[in-house]
Amino acid sequence: MAFAGKRLKGLIAATFTPMTSNSDINLAAIEQYVDYLVQKQHIRNIFVNGTTGEGMSLSVHERKSLAEEWVKQARGKMNNVIVHVGCLSLSDSKDLAAHAASCGADAISTVCPSFLKPSSLDALVLYLKEVASAAPSLPFYYYHIPRLTGITYQIYELLGKVKKNIPSFRGVKFSDVNLMDFSLCVSEYKEFDCLYGVDEQLLGALAFGAHGAVGSTYNYLGKKNGDMMAAFEEGNLLKARKIQCSLQEFLIFVFDMGWGLAEFKDIMSQVSGIPLGPSRLPLYSSMKFDHHDNIKTKMLKLDLI
Numbered sequence: 001m002a003f004a005g006k007r008l009k010g011l012i013a014a015t016f017t018p019m020t021s022n023s024d025i026n027l028a029a030i031e032q033y034v035d036y037l038v039q040k041q042h043i044r045n046i047f048v049n050g051t052t053g054e055g056m057s058l059s060v061h062e063r064k065s066l067a068e069e070w071v072k073q074a075r076g077k078m079n080n081v082i083v084h085v086g087c088l089s090l091s092d093s094k095d096l097a098a099h100a101a102s103c104g105a106d107a108i109s110t111v112c113p114s115f116l117k118p119s120s121l122d123a124l125v126l127y128l129k130e131v132a133s134a135a136p137s138l139p140f141y142y143y144h145i146p147r148l149t150g151i152t153y154q155i156y157e158l159l160g161k162v163k164k165n166i167p168s169f170r171g172v173k174f175s176d177v178n179l180m181d182f183s184l185c186v187s188e189y190k191e192f193d194c195l196y197g198v199d200e201q202l203l204g205a206l207a208f209g210a211h212g213a214v215g216s217t218y219n220y221l222g223k224k225n226g227d228m229m230a231a232f233e234e235g236n237l238l239k240a241r242k243i244q245c246s247l248q249e250f251l252i253f254v255f256d257m258g259w260g261l262a263e264f265k266d267i268m269s270q271v272s273g274i275p276l277g278p279s280r281l282p283l284y285s286s287m288k289f290d291h292h293d294n295i296k297t298k299m300l301k302l303d304l305i
């Protein structure tokens, strides 16, 4: 067991997938991306090929190439590379899980397929058990993001079932606003890592005992979120709240523009200076060049950069 006993905690950036101007994957940008996260954002854990990385829009072959490159570039610089292996096809997910183990990833995670959905919590557990069985040596995390998958089972009920069924199960990436469910996971299943995934309200999840957080904004706001977590740990709630409110104000500005993941990728390119390219269709950024100044002004005003 490569990482037996190791707990996942702290901030985990859900990476964007670098692409060329034609939306082909661009492996050459990954080394610079890793260095940026470590040096400028103090991020030492990444979650690759997930929602932010457009994993579901990539081929299995592309996902394997990306996983290999992230692992290679992160070696010696980062603590953990978690590879998302969720697909609509179980056999593709098992293939990706086995590949993640063979290329040296630290953990895997999966959403449940959401075109044909499991008809019960037991069916979901059977599904997760199959995926995990393809990489039994790797810590396995369920990725709960009901707003995108439409799969809405209570996670604390799921944890009760997987505990007995999936030996490599280590926790959940919980991307939902239901903090009561999240809190029950943390308080009833201390053996699992509960990683929060709604960046807008991380402070609320910290209050309930979140071990860490996985999110898209930690790519370019990692340091600021790190300051918030440190303030929370020191008991300086006023400071933590002030930072969370600035982060919220920034995100409200982004959402009010009607922006989402494709525009987040543009923001990351601007803030980091790394050309990450466009997103792949069906994502499509509506950000125009003259928006760049607005973003920067807003971030400076909120003391985020």
Ligand SMILES: CC(=O)N[C@H](C=O)[C@@H](O)[C@H](O)[C@H](O)CO
Binding pocket: 014, 051, 052, 145, 175, 197, 198, 199, 200, 214, 215, 216, 217, 251, 261
């Ligand atoms: C839908 C989506 O991308 N969710 C991400 C993680 O799960 C979050 O990190 C969000 O991007 C973030 O909270 C901003 O809304």
Ligand SMILES: CC(=O)C(=O)O
Binding pocket: 014, 015, 047, 049, 050, 051, 052, 053, 173, 197, 214, 215, 216
């Ligand atoms: C945000 C997140 O965790 C993901 O992109 O998968």
